[in-house]
Amino acid sequence: MSLSKKTLQKTFWRSFPLQGCFNYERQQTVGWLYGLVPGLKEIYADDPEGLKEALVRHTSFYNTSPQCTTLIQGVVLAMEEQKHDHPEMDGESIVAVRTALIGPLAGIGDSLFWGTLRTVGLGIGIELALAGNYLGPVLFWLIHNIPHFLFRYYGLKWGYEKGMEFLSDAAGAGAISDITDATKIVGNVVVGCMISSMVTVSTSITLNFGDVSYAIQDMFDALCPNILPLGLTFLCYYMMKKGVSTTWIMLGLIVIAILLVWVEGLPFFVPAAS
Secondary structure, rough: OOOOOOHHHHHHOOOOOOOOEEOOOOEEEHHHHHHHHHHHHHOOOOOOHHHHHHHHOOOOOHHHHHHHHHHHHHHHHHHHHHHHHOOOOHHHHHHHHHHHHHHHHHHHHHHHHHHHHHHHHHHHHHHHHOOOEEEEHHHHHHHHHHHHHHHHHHHHHHHHHHHEEEEEHHHHHHHHHHHHHHHHHHHHHHHHHHHHHOOOOOOOOOEEEEEEEHHHHHHHHHHHHOHHHHHHHHHHHHHHHHOOOOOHHHHHHHHHHHHHHHHHHOEEEEEEOO
């Protein structure tokens, strides 16, 4: 099976409103799924149940550099074709590969398009604009968007065609399961690194009993350094596994933070010495 040129063109144009329904729970997921729909409908035209499963499969969290999303779309659509032709294939392997790609491509895309091309375009454009040249904003737009459009267009083509070639060889060699396991490991490592570097929780509360003071944070650090961030992470994960929306979890964290700040101001607590 091979997707039609018309379907690939629809996928390309539908990649542009990727962040149109951006939200803080699943971020770009709605835009991501919107771009996949034409391809999924063609792939599973003879399998309505398979289409439903594919649509649900791609409602999980998604966030990457918008310019790089078509490359991931191409690879995912190639894998969905393999899934259609080989129903025994684990659908979670598609999600695992997608998850493994969004992080590295986000870093590449942000550095190349936002950090480099946009900065160069702004430098040239502002200089011309200050000199009264109307080409300033035009050149800024072209310097950023010509490479962007080309990468988006050929990224979809390359991801789909090379993804098909790679998956065809890998399926025969039994490498799909190895790739799935590897991407899951990479995903877990990335999440672990994010927790240790991005989650920060500490307390400045000191219990004051006459002439004796006990700094709560020092007690936690002596017991296990960074136990508060780890505990908070596992608590949030437990609540998500129980079906609690991440939006409610964030609201709960805000309320708890406000309450803790209020508690720190009570008479029997004093701030820890800095």
